Amino acid sequence: xxxxxxxxxxxxxxxxxxxxxxxxxxxxxxxxxxxxxxxxxxxxxxxxxxxxxxxxxxxxxxxxxxxxxxxxxxxxxxxxxxxxxxxxxxxxxxxxxxxxxxxxxxxxxxxxxxxxxxxxxxxxxxxxxxxxxxxxxxxxxxxxxxxxxxxxxxxxxxxxxxxxxxxxxxxxxxxxxxxxxxxxxxxxxxxxxxxxxxxxxxxxxxxxxxxxxxxxxxxxxxxxxxxxxxxxxxxxxxxxxxxxxxxxxxxxxxxxxxxxxxxxxxxxxxxxxxxxxxxxxxxxxxxxxxxxxxxxxxxxxxxxxxxxxxxxxxxxxxxxxxxxxxxxxxxxxxxxxxxxxxxxxxxxxxxxxxxxxxxxxxxxxxxxxxxxxxxxxxxxxxxxxxxxxxxxxxxxxxxxxxxxxxxxxxxxxxxxxxxxxxxxxxxxxxxxxxxxxxxxxxxxxxxxxxxxxxxxxxxxxxxxxxxxxxxxxxxxxxxxxxxxxxxxxxxxxxxxxxxxx
Amino acid sequence: xxxxxxxxxxxxxxxxxxxxxxxxxxxxxxxxxxxxxxxxxxxxxxxxxxxxxxxxxxxxxxxxxxxxxxxxxxxxxxxxxxxxxxxxxxxxxxxxxxxxxxxxxxxxxxxxxxxxxxxxxxxxxxxxxxxxxxxxxxxxxxxxxxxxxxxxxxxxxxxxxxxxxxxxxxxxxxxxxxxxxxxxxxxxxxxxxxxxxxxxxxxxxxxxxxxxxxxxxxxxxxxxxxxxxxxxxxxxxxxxxxxxxxxxxxxxxxxxxxxxxxxxxxxxxxxxxxxxxxxxxxxxxxxxxxxxxxxxxxxxxxxxxxxxxxxxxxxxxxxxxxxxxxxxxxxxxxxxxxxxxxxxxxxxxxxxxxxxxxxxxxxxxxxxxxxxxxxxxxxxxxxxxxxxxxxxxxxxxxxxxxxxxxxxxxxxxxxxxxxxxxxxxxxxxxxxxxxxxxxxxxxxxxxxxxxxxxxxxxxxxxxxxxxxxxxxxxx
Numbered sequence: 001x002x003x004x005x006x007x008x009x010x011x012x013x014x015x016x017x018x019x020x021x022x023x024x025x026x027x028x029x030x031x032x033x034x035x036x037x038x039x040x041x042x043x044x045x046x047x048x049x050x051x052x053x054x055x056x057x058x059x060x061x062x063x064x065x066x067x068x069x070x071x072x073x074x075x076x077x078x079x080x081x082x083x084x085x086x087x088x089x090x091x092x093x094x095x096x097x098x099x100x101x102x103x104x105x106x107x108x109x110x111x112x113x114x115x116x117x118x119x120x121x122x123x124x125x126x127x128x129x130x131x132x133x134x135x136x137x138x139x140x141x142x143x144x145x146x147x148x149x150x151x152x153x154x155x156x157x158x159x160x161x162x163x164x165x166x167x168x169x170x171x172x173x174x175x176x177x178x179x180x181x182x183x184x185x186x187x188x189x190x191x192x193x194x195x196x197x198x199x200x201x202x203x204x205x206x207x208x209x210x211x212x213x214x215x216x217x218x219x220x221x222x223x224x225x226x227x228x229x230x231x232x233x234x235x236x237x238x239x240x241x242x243x244x245x246x247x248x249x250x251x252x253x254x255x256x257x258x259x260x261x262x263x264x265x266x267x268x269x270x271x272x273x274x275x276x277x278x279x280x281x282x283x284x285x286x287x288x289x290x291x292x293x294x295x296x297x298x299x300x301x302x303x304x305x306x307x308x309x310x311x312x313x314x315x316x317x318x319x320x321x322x323x324x325x326x327x328x329x330x331x332x333x334x335x336x337x338x339x340x341x342x343x344x345x346x347x348x349x350x351x352x353x354x355x356x357x358x359x360x361x362x363x364x365x366x367x368x369x370x371x372x373x374x375x376x377x378x379x380x381x382x383x384x385x386x387x388x389x390x391x392x393x394x395x396x397x398x399x400x401x402x403x404x405x406x407x408x409x410x411x412x413x414x415x416x417x418x419x420x421x422x423x424x425x426x427x428x429x430x431x432x433x434x435x436x437x438x439x440x441x442x443x444x445x446x447x448x449x450x451x452x453x454x455x456x457x458x459x460x461x462x463x464x465x466x467x468x469x470x471x472x473x474x475x476x477x478x479x480x481x482x483x484x485x486x487x488x489x490x491x492x493x494x495x496x497x498x499x500x501x
Numbered sequence: 502x503x504x505x506x507x508x509x510x511x512x513x514x515x516x517x518x519x520x521x522x523x524x525x526x527x528x529x530x531x532x533x534x535x536x537x538x539x540x541x542x543x544x545x546x547x548x549x550x551x552x553x554x555x556x557x558x559x560x561x562x563x564x565x566x567x568x569x570x571x572x573x574x575x576x577x578x579x580x581x582x583x584x585x586x587x588x589x590x591x592x593x594x595x596x597x598x599x600x601x602x603x604x605x606x607x608x609x610x611x612x613x614x615x616x617x618x619x620x621x622x623x624x625x626x627x628x629x630x631x632x633x634x635x636x637x638x639x640x641x642x643x644x645x646x647x648x649x650x651x652x653x654x655x656x657x658x659x660x661x662x663x664x665x666x667x668x669x670x671x672x673x674x675x676x677x678x679x680x681x682x683x684x685x686x687x688x689x690x691x692x693x694x695x696x697x698x699x700x701x702x703x704x705x706x707x708x709x710x711x712x713x714x715x716x717x718x719x720x721x722x723x724x725x726x727x728x729x730x731x732x733x734x735x736x737x738x739x740x741x742x743x744x745x746x747x748x749x750x751x752x753x754x755x756x757x758x759x760x761x762x763x764x765x766x767x768x769x770x771x772x773x774x775x776x777x778x779x780x781x782x783x784x785x786x787x788x789x790x791x792x793x794x795x796x797x798x799x800x801x802x803x804x805x806x807x808x809x810x811x812x813x814x815x816x817x818x819x820x821x822x823x824x825x826x827x828x829x830x831x832x833x834x835x836x837x838x839x840x841x842x843x844x845x846x847x848x849x850x851x852x853x854x855x856x857x858x859x860x861x862x863x864x865x866x867x868x869x870x871x872x873x874x875x876x877x878x879x880x881x882x883x884x885x886x887x888x889x890x891x892x893x894x895x896x897x898x899x900x901x902x903x904x905x906x907x908x909x910x911x912x913x914x915x916x917x918x919x920x921x922x923x924x925x926x927x928x929x930x931x932x933x934x935x936x937x938x939x940x941x942x943x944x945x946x947x948x949x950x951x952x953x954x955x956x957x958x959x960x961x962x963x964x965x966x967x968x969x970x971x972x973x974x975x976x
Contacts, residue, residue: 014866038869060627064611090578096795170843177700273855277797326692330656331795486820
């Protein structure tokens with residue numbers, strides 16, 4: 001079976017259900033409210049369903065399948081203990097509206113995660129509510145917006161983003177009602193202090209930036225950038241997408257940031273699940289804390305009568321910040337992702353620093369190995385660093401522009417060639433400032449052997465002639481997919497009419 | 502800079518043991534560094550100015566082994582009261598359900614669990630096809646031609662529906678930048694809507710309800726000419742409102758009818774697309790997802806064709822590969838932030854694909870008859886509970902003659918909060934105190950009943966309510 005809707009059994013019984021508590025005819029809905037036609041859902045038995053999704057899974061590539069060096073996405077191994085813990089009834093089967101004394105264990109985990117994220121980032125208060133990085137960005141700039149409104153600085157309507165920023169930065173700021181001022185990066189891929197000086201004024205609300213930047217390079221002048229923005233009365237926002245590089249080494253707080261979001265699905269191993277769920281907590285300095293969305297967990301010593309429910313003689317309670325912007329998710333955020341990430345944090349504790357060191361070690365080693373293998377094979381003229389540097393952080397960029405010019409081989413061709421070698425392709429064509437860009441992030445969970453092997457295969461792909469490479473991939477479930485056809489001949493659902501023809 | 506220091510100092514032996522399962526190169530740093538011509542790992546961080554370096558180690562606890570972590574997880578999470586341990590009537594937007602074992606088994610496959618957004622379609626056909634099938638399942642269920650592959654949750658989906666309605670209708674609207682939202686909508690959801698809407702200058706106006714909980718169709722005429730109208734079916738009081746099926750006619754073609762649904766109800770209740778809904782949103786959770794303390798969940802978003810190019814979220818299209826065989830890929834990406842940046846229709850990037858996949862798997866197992874049966878179980882359980890509680894003299898049911906799905910309101914002779922405390926001390930999670938939503942209602946308790954509720958649990962609730970309310974009347 002190639003399509004779920006090919007299953008047309010006479011009765012749908014993927015699992016049998018108990019009888020209803022009353023007979024169905026007791027329901028007396030008026031005609032206008034009664035459904036007339038069943039949804040044309042397929043009818044599968046359990047074995048058919050299991051085979052369908054097993055077959056689909058085999059047509060999908062995950063970290064479990066192989067090396068996944070997707071830059072900017074931190075595709076590290078997802079420890080399975082996290083999944084076991086997330087299925088415990090104490091998280092899977094609890095309701096956010098249960099009273100505090102039902103949820104002391106969960107609240108203590110929330111509190112521990114708030115504190116840990118505060119320590120790692122040098123921020124004063126964390127909220128776990130935003131459910132994705134982009135929502136974290138949105139929440140933080142909303143808090144900053146309310147902060148300025150509370151000070152009567154309503155003219156601060158502009159958000160500065162470098163041209164190398166993640167697309168979510170400008171999109172989130174616009175959703176909050178800001179205007180975007182994009183500034184060019186320097187030739188070497190770093191922020192240009194003069195470009196910041198040229199645009200900051202009393203209308204500047206925030207500068208949004210990630211460090212290491214999207215080229216995987218640390219911005220050495222970040223503290224000066226923060227000074228310039230602060231001197232103009234603006235705030236500094238840290239996009240935590242690249243946080244995996246710096247835990248225990250530096251922090252947004254030390255760099256001069258006022259607000260930050262974390263991607264628990266990147267740094268703290270919540271599985272990406274084909275695109276989600278994630279979790280995007282934010283942390284802020286104290287002057288912004290009263291604007292955060294609630295609830296936030298606070299702890300206090302127990303009072304008489306609370307012993308039975310308390311954890312370690314502490315009481316954990318929900319707290320609503322006084323001038324909160326309100327909510328960005330109806331409940332308390334993606335609690336299940338927070339719990340998984342807590343299990344990941346517990347594995348490392350203060351050795352999160354070692355984790356980050358290894359993420360950076362692996363990225364630099366892979367960069368070294370790729371250049372080494374390329375030199376050996378005599379193809380080191382086909383690519384260069386996306387930006388000049390001696391060291392990278394957790395990821396690095398290569399430009400395939402030379403290959404394009406000399407041989408007509410694009411970054412996309414190389415990416416598709418790597419698929420044939422059994423790898424997920426690196427991120428391509430981002431950041432936009434690097435021509436024919438390939439962005440490679442190995443993470444700390446890959447062994448030296450995997451990195452060496454990938455470097456060899458990468459170079460082998462470069463040695464394939466352009467025509468053959470343009471036909472890649474050939475070993476994948478389908479070959480190069482026509483995205484233009486998809487957009488011009490929109491087919492966004494199964495057509496039963498087509499079936500009947 | 503640190504030349505005097507010895508080479509790379511490995512963590513203590515005990516710590517190595519706990520982390521080595523996640524860091525395969527632990528203990529091999531020197532070998533790798535030497536190959537790069539370096540002698541110390543700090544040299545990889547020379548580009549970080551000293552003034553922004555962290556001093557000393559992180560003031561955090563030491564690492565733990567997997568066995569220690571699970572022990573702590575069991576202790577902490579085990580101290581929570583799970584709904585399944587008690588008799589529970591708490592819902593108010595999230596509903597206890599049963600998820601077939603095959604869903605968990607299939608979702609645990611690493612090819613799904615550990616994949617990223619399918620930007621490389623050639624090696625992501627499994628997830629792409631599963632999401633295309635999800636779009637079809639929802640499209641059929643909701644009666645609309647287009648569905649995306651999920652937003653974060655029901656609240657962000659409803660908020661994005663409002664901003665989408667303004668993008669589509671504002672040019673022709675007589676009430677520019679205005680949307681109407683049912684006054685019964687839970688304040689936490691309205692708060693999310695306000696946050697999403699304020700940046701675009703969108704004004705939320707209340708859509709009035711009658712005393713019996715139904716939409717005030719007379720005042721709904723005021724909403725004609727605005728950009729959109731948001732209502733829920735069943736509404737937050739659990740009522741199925743026939744008036745909602747007439748709403749599209751009242752507000753007209755230039756105003757979007759946005760309906761929030763509990764998807765399981767649609768096994769019995771008419772699909773909103775059939776009675777004119779332009780956008781349907783909702784909390785997908787009852788199909789496929791545990792409650793999980795309120796997240797991750799998945800937000801449903803489906804719409805009619807005029808909204809397609811201005812809608813938020815990821816969409817999968819069916820295409821062909823170079824050999825002409827059927828292949829799937831993400832499409833209409835030019836609406837999205839990674840292409841359109843500040844002109845994107847939404848900032849959403851990470852969504853809830855895996856939870857949506859659980860939803861698709863649950864739907865696939867149910868089939869049309871199974872969904873109908875599930876809806877019947879939910880609705881008859883609710884009917885039975887309403888019957889039993891209506892027999893208690895000291896309780897009134899304000900909307901007794903309405904049709905309820907999952908939940909209904911009871912009015913107590915005392916504060917709902919006190920009643921919940923009493924029930925809690927008797928091992929019953931009694932429902933939701935509606936004072937949290939409606940400040941004037943101190944005595945309203947929202948009782949939620951799902952397919953997981955047993956007849957004897959309803960009896961138990963009734964017995965305790967009879968006892969508490971009779972005492973409350975006396976005092």
